[in-house]
Amino acid sequence: VTEAFASLQPVQDVGTAHRLRLIRKLESIAKISPEERQAVLALPLRVREYGDAADIVREGESPPDSCLLLEGFLCRYKMSAGGRRQILSFHIPGDIPDLQSLFLDVMDHSLGTLAPSRVAFIPHVTIHAMLRDFPNLAAVFWRETLIDAAIFREWLTSAGRRTAHQRVAHVLCEVYVRLRAVGLHDGAGFNMPATQAELSDALGLSAVHVNRVLQDLRRSGLIRSHGKRIEIVDWPRLQQAGAFDPTYLHLHQGRPDV
Amino acid sequence: VTEAFASLQPVQDVGTAHRLRLIRKLESIAKISPEERQAVLALPLRVREYGDAADIVREGESPPDSCLLLEGFLCRYKMSAGGRRQILSFHIPGDIPDLQSLFLDVMDHSLGTLAPSRVAFIPHVTIHAMLRDFPNLAAVFWRETLIDAAIFREWLTSAGRRTAHQRVAHVLCEVYVRLRAVGLHDGAGFNMPATQAELSDALGLSAVHVNRVLQDLRRSGLIRSHGKRIEIVDWPRLQQAGAFDPTYLHLHQGRPDV
DNA sequence: CGCAGATTTGAATGCAATCAACACTGGTGG
DNA sequence: CCACCAGTGTTGATTGCATTCAAATCTGCG
Numbered sequence: 076v077t078e079a080f081a082s083l084q085p086v087q088d089v090g091t092a093h094r095l096r097l098i099r100k101l102e103s104i105a106k107i108s109p110e111e112r113q114a115v116l117a118l119p120l121r122v123r124e125y126g127d128a129a130d131i132v133r134e135g136e137s138p139p140d141s142c143l144l145l146e147g148f149l150c151r152y153k154m155s156a157g158g159r160r161q162i163l164s165f166h167i168p169g170d171i172p173d174l175q176s177l178f179l180d181v182m183d184h185s186l187g188t189l190a191p192s193r194v195a196f197i198p199h200v201t202i203h204a205m206l207r208d209f210p211n212l213a214a215v216f217w218r219e220t221l222i223d224a225a226i227f228r229e230w231l232t233s234a235g236r237r238t239a240h241q242r243v244a245h246v247l248c249e250v251y252v253r254l255r256a257v258g259l260h261d262g263a264g265f266n267m268p269a270t271q272a273e274l275s276d277a278l279g280l281s282a283v284h285v286n287r288v289l290q291d292l293r294r295s296g297l298i299r300s301h302g303k304r305i306e307i308v309d310w311p312r313l314q315q316a317g318a319f320d321p322t323y324l325h326l327h328q329g330r331p332d333v
Numbered sequence: 334v335t336e337a338f339a340s341l342q343p344v345q346d347v348g349t350a351h352r353l354r355l356i357r358k359l360e361s362i363a364k365i366s367p368e369e370r371q372a373v374l375a376l377p378l379r380v381r382e383y384g385d386a387a388d389i390v391r392e393g394e395s396p397p398d399s400c401l402l403l404e405g406f407l408c409r410y411k412m413s414a415g416g417r418r419q420i421l422s423f424h425i426p427g428d429i430p431d432l433q434s435l436f437l438d439v440m441d442h443s444l445g446t447l448a449p450s451r452v453a454f455i456p457h458v459t460i461h462a463m464l465r466d467f468p469n470l471a472a473v474f475w476r477e478t479l480i481d482a483a484i485f486r487e488w489l490t491s492a493g494r495r496t497a498h499q500r501v502a503h504v505l506c507e508v509y510v511r512l513r514a515v516g517l518h519d520g521a522g523f524n525m526p527a528t529q530a531e532l533s534d535a536l537g538l539s540a541v542h543v544n545r546v547l548q549d550l551r552r553s554g555l556i557r558s559h560g561k562r563i564e565i566v567d568w569p570r571l572q573q574a575g576a577f578d579p580t581y582l583h584l585h586q587g588r589p590d591v
Numbered sequence: 592c593g594c595a596g597a598t599t600t601g602a603a604t605g606c607a608a609t610c611a612a613c614a615c616t617g618g619t620g621g
Numbered sequence: 622c623c624a625c626c627a628g629t630g631t632t633g634a635t636t637g638c639a640t641t642c643a644a645a646t647c648t649g650c651g
Contacts, residue, residue, distance in 0.1 A: 151486075161494040223482060228409075228421050228441065228485055229411075231492055235419045238638085241413075241414070270598090284640075302649090528629065529629075538608090
């Protein structure tokens with residue numbers, strides 16, 4: 076709602092810890108050489124802070140840079156005729172949610188926060204230069220956008236052919252696995268900043284129904300939740316309830332020779 | 334059902350007309366230089382014919398090549414728990430439906446025919462070599478996979494937040510615009526090989542409901558159809574009925590300087 | 592404490608699914 | 622040439638999952 080926080084001054088210095096988040100992410104989907112690692116760490120970052128429910132890029136715009144999420148929780152979304160929102164993806168620290176704008180100049184959807192977030196902007200020209208100098212990094216970034224597409228396919232399958240129970244269980248499994256892949260989980264649980272209304276916009280359900288399904292999952296002993304934290308009590312059964320198969324996340328695979 | 338046709342001998346000679354189909358497609362989304370054009374035309378193609386309802390690649394496999402659709406109609410799909418099918422995308426001649434397998438070695442979905450089709454296989458190693466020699470072509474192919482993802486986003490929005498009427502109208506608009514972009518439309522109409530049952534698997538609806546919605550669209554004077562041919566009678570109203578905005582197809586845009 | 596956002600609950604409604612026939616169509620073989 | 626047949630399209634009746642509407646808690650926070 077409020078974009079007041081977004082008006083803070085851009086900050087120039089970013090801790091190495093934040094930069095390593097991107098490395099960690101890239102390494103979760105491909106192998107990175109020391110030189111490539113250096114190149115990524117050398118990327119110039121312009122950092123901005125956003126409050127809750129703030130838009131970072133809007134449908135129709137042509138942003139000159141892509142952004143890297145450092146801290147917080149983002150989503151991409153579209154508004155459909157009738158003012159209904161469809162959330163297309165969730166994004167965790169280390170993700171580059173609008174990498175596609177590198178080659179698609181007009182945004183066909185919006186990018187916004189679901190929690191107060193710290194975001195780093197990287198000019199397209201800089202990324203292009205890096206990818207030209209390090210062709211293997213181009214392969215890694217391309218692969219990243221392909222995994223992005225694979226997740227859309229999975230969500231489409233959920234929205235089209237899975238029951239409400241399956242959808243809710245499935246998305247919880249996905250977020251947990253993705254957080255775990257970059258070490259941002261919390262034991263058997265994780266921090267889930269999205270509200271039930273936001274979850275419903277992601278799953279194509281009503282908020283009321285999401286609420287009821289979550290209660291079912293709790294009653295059945297699959298999950299537990301206090302506030303924003305979700306704890307997975309019975310992973311095998313949750314996975315089964317959501318028909319969750321992590322193959323589509325394409326994690327931990329070697330890079331093909333390019 | 335039958336895969337008998339698939340066992341035909343691979344053919345080596347492909348008419349230039351078929352090769353130009355890919356050029357036409359690429360030119361619908363980016364600019365191609367004469368040298369790049371030559372490189373694409375020089376790609377070695379191994380052609381195979383498939384019957385109706387045949388699988389070309391299956392979920393879980395790791396194909397050594399990508400395929401280019403020369404003639405016919407393909408779809409990508411997933412089977413969800415419970416044996417329900419979700420069709421993820423339709424593909425028309427000129428498309429390379431499994432380009433993502435260039436960097437994602439395990440298929441997370443299947444690719445099959447919705448009509449008798451002629452398909453050309455291109456080894457990944459060959460494509461990689463071409464992309465290395467022509468970096469701008471790499472940008473074009475990358476862009477192609479990004480548009481692929483944009484279409485998934487749009488379909489997800491349909492499945493999640495659009496009514497049955499909107500979904501049906503929307504997909505008809507999309508197929509028409511995509512066919513028209515490569516000159517494969519037929520005046521104000523086009524050939525739609527998918528059955529109503531297949532349409533329903535793409536839209537996340539039942540076949541019965543798709544049938545009723547199509548009747549509504551015909552009664553309302555938005556479309557007409559004889560057999561597999563669909564004619565668009567009132568484009569503005571069809572577009573409005575489907576809340577269709579072609580931006581997400583990212584057609585006819587120049588290539589950014591790389 | 593008070594307020595706004597979020598979650599929860601209950602009741603009624605509705606869109607689309609399901610079930611079950613029936614009609615049509617194009618292709619095949621007798 | 623026609624009968625057959627499987628696949629496709631069409632129709633009607635019923636069911637049900639999820640939505641909508643409305644209101645009551647709960648929670649965090651200034």
